[in-house]
Amino acid sequence: MLLWMGIALAASPTPDRPSVSRSGSLVADDTLELELGAMWGAVRTVPTTLKYSIDGVVEPRLSANLDGIANGSPMMQAGAKIRLMEKRGDALALWAGSTVPVHGGEPWLGEIHMLFSTDLAGDLGFGLNAGLDFAGDGGGVTFAGVPLIGLVSLTPGSRFSVFAELAGRAGVPGCRDLGCLYSQITLDGGVYLSITEILTLDGGVGWSLPTQQPYGTLGLTANLGRLE
Numbered sequence: 146m147l148l149w150m151g152i153a154l155a156a157s158p159t160p161d162r163p164s165v166s167r168s169g170s171l172v173a174d175d176t177l178e179l180e181l182g183a184m185w186g187a188v189r190t191v192p193t194t195l196k197y198s199i200d201g202v203v204e205p206r207l208s209a210n211l212d213g214i215a216n217g218s219p220m221m222q223a224g225a226k227i228r229l230m231e232k233r234g235d236a237l238a239l240w241a242g243s244t245v246p247v248h249g250g251e252p253w254l255g256e257i258h259m260l261f262s263t264d265l266a267g268d269l270g271f272g273l274n275a276g277l278d279f280a281g282d283g284g285g286v287t288f289a290g291v292p293l294i295g296l297v298s299l300t301p302g303s304r305f306s307v308f309a310e311l312a313g314r315a316g317v318p319g320c321r322d323l324g325c326l327y328s329q330i331t332l333d334g335g336v337y338l339s340i341t342e343i344l345t346l347d348g349g350v351g352w353s354l355p356t357q358q359p360y361g362t363l364g365l366t367a368n369l370g371r372l373e
Contacts, residue, residue, distance in 0.1 A: 184365020
């Protein structure tokens with residue numbers, strides 16, 4: 146039987162929201178974590194992610210847009226982070242993910258990314274994501290480009306941090322001129338605030354060149370402890 150072991154066994158969250166990139170670090174060993182937020186822009190979404198670290202080695206995840214459940218388009222994604230290395234402020238992980246279409250109108254997308262995070266001098270941090278994206282429409286799987294995402298963060302105190310990042314995509318089929326490459330770029334930034342030892346509040350704003358619109362996001366990440 147699964148039983149909650151209580152807040153005493155919970156840990157500090159390891160949020161990947163509201164940033165576009167993912168951290169090279171996994172959730173605290175053998176704990177369950179929930180990310181919940183809202184995003185406003187070209188469309189409104191309620192992104193939600195449930196993740197669990199198995200012995201600090203593999204972190205299975207399940208994500209969905211709660212706002213889309215009513216209209217049958219929850220934008221579900223299943224995937225996992227696999228820890229490759231973590232020591233002295235450096236973390237390297239492999240991410241493999243796939244959307245889970247629930248009807249014929251939802252496209253299939255797949256991702257294989259390397260995730261790197263490191264602590265620089267002082268309170269500065271740096272993150273880099275790169276890999277391969279794939280797409281499918283029922284007629285097979287095609288290459289969808291090489292995502293490149295860089296993040297810089299500043300943590301002036303134990304309970305507050307800010308970040309800025311730049312995301313783009315190269316090698317998109319049929320996208321060869323500078324105007325097309327420029328249209329793949331997203332710029333964003335945000336803040337994290339530790340409310341308690343197990344709860345983090347986040348907020349961010351960004352500009353999506355593909356949609357030519359700004360967007361904003363607000364949410365929470367909570368580490369819920371162990372399941373026994």
